[in-house]
Amino acid sequence: MRIIKYPKREQWAEIVERPRLDLTKLNATVSSVLADVRQRGDAAVKEYEEKFDKAILTSLAVTEQEMDEAEQAISNDLKDAIILAHHNIKVFHISQRFVGQKIKTQEGVTCWQKSVAIEKVGLYIPGGTAPLFSTVLMLATPAKIAGCKEIVLCTPPNKEGKVNPAILYAARVAGVSKIFKAGGVQAIGAMAYGTESVPKVFKIFGPGNQYVMAAKQQVSLDEVAIDMPAGPSEVCVLADETANAEFVAADLLSQAEHGIDSQVLLITTSESKLEEIHQQVDKQLEVLPRKELASKALENSCYVLVKDYDEMMALTNLYAPEHLVIQTKNYEELAEKVINAGSVFLGSYACESAGDYASGTNHTLPTHGYATAYNGVNLDSYCRKITFQHLTEEGIHHIGHAVELMAEAEQLDAHKNAMTVRIKSLT
Structure with a gap:
């Protein structure tokens, strides 16, 4: 040092x-793999699994039998540690639940927000030099608390086509819906575009190497949201x-x-x-x-x-x-x-x-200086805030003319008219 x-x-x-690394070649490789997965689905994912992870797969999905075998394969001490960690993560993230209030901005004008879970989320769990089963807890636990209907997890298998048993046990404890044997860029593409086996999701979470990070950023441009840029x-x-x-x-x-x-x-x-x-x-x-x-x-x-x-x-x-x-x-x-x-x-x-x-606390955090603008994953990461407003006749009296003046000043006559016809209906 x-x-x-x-x-x-x-x-x-x-x-x-x-x-810093020159990412020109990396981005070109990532773009090529993503395009292939988008076009050929499962077949492309399986080919890349054989090429990069040396695993020959007949099916991408992890079965219930594999889940049961994984639970038997890990020690009771590790199970207890996973359960303790899950409890603490759950308690902390439950405390973040949003409580909306109806706010009267003027008499007759009421506004409020409602927090709604993202219906389908994808979790990427690295499995290379360190199989990060702790990240399963960090990502799946708040997704479950938020109320996401479908939680899809992708993680690379070993050469025998098996997923690390601690990853599978943590997924069961945290309530993951579907688990697939796919790593790297092909996993990100599968969740972003959807394949015959892997459902398309609306937002992708999780860490990874530079290829995974580049893949997440590329699919976020036109297809799916991601948790944050990271390095x-x-x-x-x-x-x-x-x-x-x-x-x-x-x-x-x-x-x-x-x-x-x-x-x-x-x-x-x-x-x-x-x-x-x-x-x-x-x-x-x-x-x-x-x-x-x-x-x-x-x-x-x-x-x-x-x-x-x-x-x-x-x-x-x-x-x-x-x-x-x-x-x-x-x-x-x-x-x-x-x-x-x-x-x-x-x-x-x-x-x-x-x-x-x-x-x-959550360990999925902004890196590479992104902490200047981003926070780590929390319960809000899995939700959207939808705003509502309700106006009465009295509300029209209070803000109607201001709306007309502002719309007219922006030369948006149809906007002005939408308020004008309501004002006239009250006279």
């Missing part, structure tokens, strides 16, 4: 820069002289092990703590099973020493991290100054892993 001490403001833009996973840790160096290093590495294009950033006010954390990272890295991946990610990352808490927060908000861990003596004060972040973890014991799995 690079070490940058007391950078000047003009250096900050370089510090917060994410790794590789990242964390920013804020530490002062009171921080636990072992904890900080563990948090940095927990993100670095996601993949070679992940990024971690340490911002600290203490030079001695920086050195201590640096030593701890090297020590913990040596015993990580995913050492090679984490090491590559650390090459994209840096430690930054700043003068004070004000600089710390200004640089953090410029970075707009997916995950923000604040290990300082005044973490509550600094938390009030957070403007751009996906999810924030306060104090020594709130490790980012808690939010990834079982605290209850």
